[in-house]
Amino acid sequence: MNSIRKRDLAMLIFGLILYGAIQGMISEKIIGSFWQLNIILICVNVIMAVSLNLINGYTGQFSLGHAGFMAVGAYVGVVATVNFQLPLIAALILGALCAGALGFLIGLPTLRLRGDYLAIATLGLGEIIRIVIMNIEYVGGAAGFKGIPHLTNFTWVFFTMLFTLFFIKNFVNSSHGRACIAIRENEIAAEAMGVNTTKYKVMAFTIGAAFAGIAGGLFAHQFYLISPNSFTFLSSFNYLIMVVLGGMGSITGSIAGAFVVTFISAALASFPEARMIIYALALILLMFYRPQGLFGYMEVTNFAPIKKLLDKISGNKGV
Amino acid sequence: MAENKKPLLKAEDVSEVFGGLKAVADFNFYINRGELIGLIGPNGAGKTTIFNLITGVYVPTTGEILLDGESIVGQKPYEITQRGIARTFQNIRLFSELSVLDNVKIAYHCHVKYNLLETVLRMGRYFGEEDEITQESLKLLKIFKLDEHAHEVAKNLPYGAQRRLEIARALAAKPKLLLLDEPAAGMNPQETHELMEMIRWIRKQFDLTVLLIEHDMSLVMGICERIYVLEYGMIIAEGTPAEIQNNPEVIRAYLGTETVN
Numbered sequence: 001m002n003s004i005r006k007r008d009l010a011m012l013i014f015g016l017i018l019y020g021a022i023q024g025m026i027s028e029k030i031i032g033s034f035w036q037l038n039i040i041l042i043c044v045n046v047i048m049a050v051s052l053n054l055i056n057g058y059t060g061q062f063s064l065g066h067a068g069f070m071a072v073g074a075y076v077g078v079v080a081t082v083n084f085q086l087p088l089i090a091a092l093i094l095g096a097l098c099a100g101a102l103g104f105l106i107g108l109p110t111l112r113l114r115g116d117y118l119a120i121a122t123l124g125l126g127e128i129i130r131i132v133i134m135n136i137e138y139v140g141g142a143a144g145f146k147g148i149p150h151l152t153n154f155t156w157v158f159f160t161m162l163f164t165l166f167f168i169k170n171f172v173n174s175s176h177g178r179a180c181i182a183i184r185e186n187e188i189a190a191e192a193m194g195v196n197t198t199k200y201k202v203m204a205f206t207i208g209a210a211f212a213g214i215a216g217g218l219f220a221h222q223f224y225l226i227s228p229n230s231f232t233f234l235s236s237f238n239y240l241i242m243v244v245l246g247g248m249g250s251i252t253g254s255i256a257g258a259f260v261v262t263f264i265s266a267a268l269a270s271f272p273e274a275r276m277i278i279y280a281l282a283l284i285l286l287m288f289y290r291p292q293g294l295f296g297y298m299e300v301t302n303f304a305p306i307k308k309l310l311d312k313i314s315g316n317k318g319v
Numbered sequence: 320m321a322e323n324k325k326p327l328l329k330a331e332d333v334s335e336v337f338g339g340l341k342a343v344a345d346f347n348f349y350i351n352r353g354e355l356i357g358l359i360g361p362n363g364a365g366k367t368t369i370f371n372l373i374t375g376v377y378v379p380t381t382g383e384i385l386l387d388g389e390s391i392v393g394q395k396p397y398e399i400t401q402r403g404i405a406r407t408f409q410n411i412r413l414f415s416e417l418s419v420l421d422n423v424k425i426a427y428h429c430h431v432k433y434n435l436l437e438t439v440l441r442m443g444r445y446f447g448e449e450d451e452i453t454q455e456s457l458k459l460l461k462i463f464k465l466d467e468h469a470h471e472v473a474k475n476l477p478y479g480a481q482r483r484l485e486i487a488r489a490l491a492a493k494p495k496l497l498l499l500d501e502p503a504a505g506m507n508p509q510e511t512h513e514l515m516e517m518i519r520w521i522r523k524q525f526d527l528t529v530l531l532i533e534h535d536m537s538l539v540m541g542i543c544e545r546i547y548v549l550e551y552g553m554i555i556a557e558g559t560p561a562e563i564q565n566n567p568e569v570i571r572a573y574l575g576t577e578t579v580n
Contacts, residue, residue: 004441004446005441008441167439170440170441171435171439175424175427175428175438175449175452176435178421178424179425181414181421182414185413185414185415185416185417186412186415188376189412189413189414191395191400192397192400192405193425193428193488193491194397194401194426194428194429194492195428196397197397203435
């Protein structure tokens, strides 16, 4: 028990060091505004990918509407800060609650569907959310919501990301998380072992949606304007690619996936024609040679040298 | 004790109709606490259907199923498991990509008390219970001689070991009644013999009532105290192994009709 706490602490310290290093480089202007923006986007995308991974990778429910929940979080967030002058933290929490509630309401009926059917249903729901927002004049309709204060910064996104990672990691490494994984592995056996499969599917979906809402709130306060077109089916698909690329069922994988995808898009920003081709080629090659994604089910803490190091720090022996 | 007289599980006139096919017809049976009962019959007789009816996978078209005197008809499989019935599957259904240890840990699910907040913040009952689950799981694996494979992926286990893991996993749910669907399928005589000893031992150790479906007659006749014989969804005989072996109806069902004598 103590060893788990110490491992968490070790990872937290690592996170703080990483934060210090990047924040230092930002204040010293070693990182320019272009890469600063991309670092923020990476963190937002990590939140999106990890939360989608909980639904798609861990629980095995193929959802294609994640950008829809992000949109809910984003719009609720900007309404909270602009129209009600609430602080960012309140906007994020409100966005998470609304997106989570919507996830719950949508999940209850749709999670009865399986595989391709669920994918199509969630795809449709994501689009419905976007089109509904497009028709609400209160939030700017199709033209988008203008005049959003720039409240998001690296500190906010980094610590929210850290919180998300710990939340999902702790959830997955518990009886609740094991119930979700059991559903992915074999739904009939999971049910026979006493797992309320509907409850856990909806739970995973709701948690995933809530974190997408948080990511949406952070995303929105980075830009002056958001429009429904920031949350199309294509962006849902982009998050799915991050999850698949990194490995369905690996948090480390989602981090790596979000990083690689965002980094490639940024690095190739000056060659827009070549970008999609290289992107597609990379995916095809990956699926050929590593269909389970970069990490598969593995976490970075499972790799022998890192595991050894962590065990040494935490004084854990065996098991 | 008067309580022991009441059957643990009782089925009253249970029928299951799939379209025009009567898979199970007017099925009546009971299991007393602590008994070890066999359910046999030719292929397609409806044995697994009966398991599915008891565990809530199917809902009986008509009839009642009572556990401890209370109806469990219409309950979801997970609710029935929580009430104390655990099962194994004829076609192995392990969580095949997960470790052997995790397979067993999942089955402790319905006994976990810590809530979502304690999970996410890693406080309160989380550590104590998780520790206990791991220890108990390892103990169970040891009983089934699987402790050395605890960290292997379940699908890489040899066939016999996978069957043992299914039983270990079912026991982790702490059932009162254990349903075994062809536990010896695909095992060699040596393994079957060991399995027999193991079933006997766990029954005593865990204070279990066992209902098993099996085609291996040496196993059924060797350990069952009472046997039900099923044919075309109907019970054609019931009795001790010796009675069943000499029952003309059973011989007819298994070997075909013949006008002997």
